[in-house]
Amino acid sequence: MAEYKLQTPLSDEDVSKLKAGDIVYLSGTLYTARDAAHKRLVDLILNGEPLPFDLQGAVIYYVGPTPPKPGEVIGSAGPTTSYRMDSYAPILIEHGLKGMIGKGKRNQDVKEACKKHKAVYFGAVGGAGALLAKRIKDAKVIAYPELGPEAVREIVVEDFPVVVVNDIYGNDLYEEGRKLWAKQ
Amino acid sequence: MRRVHYKDIVKAIRDTIIYSTTHLSEDMHKALQEALEKEESIVAKAVLEQLLENAEIAASEEKPLCQDTGLAIFFVKVGSDVQIEGGTLKEAIYEGTRRGYEEGYLRASTCDCFTRANLKDEVGYNLPPIIYFDLVEGDKIEIEFAAKGGGSENGSRATVLAPAQGKEGILNFVKQVVSDAGPNVCPPIVVGVGVGGSFDYAAVMSKHALFRDVGTPNPDPELDAFEKEIQEELNKLGIGAMGMGGTQTVLAVHIETYQPGRMCHIASLPVAVNIQCHSSRHAHITI
Numbered sequence: 453m454a455e456y457k458l459q460t461p462l463s464d465e466d467v468s469k470l471k472a473g474d475i476v477y478l479s480g481t482l483y484t485a486r487d488a489a490h491k492r493l494v495d496l497i498l499n500g501e502p503l504p505f506d507l508q509g510a511v512i513y514y515v516g517p518t519p520p521k522p523g524e525v526i527g528s529a530g531p532t533t534s535y536r537m538d539s540y541a542p543i544l545i546e547h548g549l550k551g552m553i554g555k556g557k558r559n560q561d562v563k564e565a566c567k568k569h570k571a572v573y574f575g576a577v578g579g580a581g582a583l584l585a586k587r588i589k590d591a592k593v594i595a596y597p598e599l600g601p602e603a604v605r606e607i608v609v610e611d612f613p614v615v616v617v618n619d620i621y622g623n624d625l626y627e628e629g630r631k632l633w634a635k636q
Numbered sequence: 637m638r639r640v641h642y643k644d645i646v647k648a649i650r651d652t653i654i655y656s657t658t659h660l661s662e663d664m665h666k667a668l669q670e671a672l673e674k675e676e677s678i679v680a681k682a683v684l685e686q687l688l689e690n691a692e693i694a695a696s697e698e699k700p701l702c703q704d705t706g707l708a709i710f711f712v713k714v715g716s717d718v719q720i721e722g723g724t725l726k727e728a729i730y731e732g733t734r735r736g737y738e739e740g741y742l743r744a745s746t747c748d749c750f751t752r753a754n755l756k757d758e759v760g761y762n763l764p765p766i767i768y769f770d771l772v773e774g775d776k777i778e779i780e781f782a783a784k785g786g787g788s789e790n791g792s793r794a795t796v797l798a799p800a801q802g803k804e805g806i807l808n809f810v811k812q813v814v815s816d817a818g819p820n821v822c823p824p825i826v827v828g829v830g831v832g833g834s835f836d837y838a839a840v841m842s843k844h845a846l847f848r849d850v851g852t853p854n855p856d857p858e859l860d861a862f863e864k865e866i867q868e869e870l871n872k873l874g875i876g877a878m879g880m881g882g883t884q885t886v887l888a889v890h891i892e893t894y895q896p897g898r899m900c901h902i903a904s905l906p907v908a909v910n911i912q913c914h915s916s917r918h919a920h921i922t923i
């Protein structure tokens with residue numbers, strides 16, 4: 453279990469050193485998107501149209517924050533459950549996505565895509581929305597404002613704490629952690 | 637007959653919603669601290685520490701503990717000697733919910749289940765709530781409120797077992813549900829189990845069971861022992877905080893049965909499991 457500080461966008465070299473269970477502090481730009489935005493992004497790719505942000509080396513954060521109070525950069529902003537994005541993630545990974553941040557299990561297709569195209573799935577602590585929001589220094593909606601909390605935002609983070617769940621070698625922290633501690 | 641004004645109910649509900657979504661309940665705070673002391677996995681310990689720190693930040697900044705501020709759920713007991721002036725109780729709960737969520741900068745998370753369009757502009761901000769009314773004696777209104785997030789609801793299940801499956805069947809079902817849910821429901825969790833009644837009511841009871849303070853015993857000694865047995869079995873799964881592996885997955889199991897008599901039909905054994913994530917936002921008010 454190692455600890456790294458990484459700057460986005462992520463390179464192949466960055467993700468190659470990461471193993472399931474490593475703690476990573478991310479700094480730089482992340483993009484937020486949930487189900488509805490994913491559907492639109494994938495439709496754009498399938499129609500050969502440009503995306504609202506550059507996917508090369510990008511990290512997407514699965515989050516639908518609470519509305520900010522006056523003067524706040526962002527409201528509470530913890531991860532949402534990732535499996536709802538499973539059907540969209542492989543095509544984004546194929547087109548350059550290097551990291552995803554969420555919580556909960558991914559399906560085999562996503563894990564395979566992570567191996568094949570060198571991408572990682574990070575887990576953030578679900579329900580730690582107030583703490584994680586403190587690491588977000590700037591946020592602006594860059595696409596689909598009509599989706600409200602589900603709009604695509606460009607956010608700037610500093611030392612955003614995540615744990616590697618699925619690495620490019622096929623390891624899965626949820627499976628391994630559980631095996632290690634199960635008493636049957 | 638005691639008179640209660642609509643406006644007072646609206647205000648009480650608004651305030652409760654804002655307070656409970658930004659302040660972790662005391663029982664959960666204590667349970668998380670105890671879990672941190674008992675946990676052996678370093679990764680899980682780090683998660684629990686983040687959760688306690690999150691609670692501190694949320695309270696001091698009055699920021700929601702979790703961005704999923706849930707569906708608004710109410711269990712309401714209305715005394716027969718209460719008269720409400722200026723509107724109906726149901727309208728007051730709707731208005732209190734709208735104001736609490738909107739003025740508290742909480743997330744509007746209700747949508748049309750087919751089109752998935754947010755209902756904020758059509759039906760109202762995070763409306764409609766889910767309300768269960770009960771009529772009781774007395775001149776008070778008792779309201780239990782929960783902001784119930786989607787993640788832990790998605791991991792919840794209901795079934796009807798054959799009576800012969802008995803306690804073992806119940807234990808196996810609960811174990812299967814918690815095992816399948818794994819990291820998705822934001823462990824450490826409280827597991828509400830509704831047993832008996834009807835198919836639908838078992839689910840209602842499993843949700844209501846989550847209102848009992850963590851750390852308080854079941855008044856039925858047999859069920860209290862069964863709760864502890866189930867908890868021990870579930871913690872053997874090794875899921876741990878946020879599913880990253882550990883010994884502290886389930887903080888408590890709460891069983892509720894249909895009263896009087898722990899009733900169900902002679903042909904069936906309904907069982908429902910409602911999971912409560914660590915971001916337990918529950919409140920109890922008496923008006």
Ligand code: SF4
Pocket residue numbers: 530531532578579580702703704705784785786787788820821822913914915
């Ligand atoms: S399961 Fe609970 S803690 Fe996790 S994201 Fe949902 S509401 Fe928040």
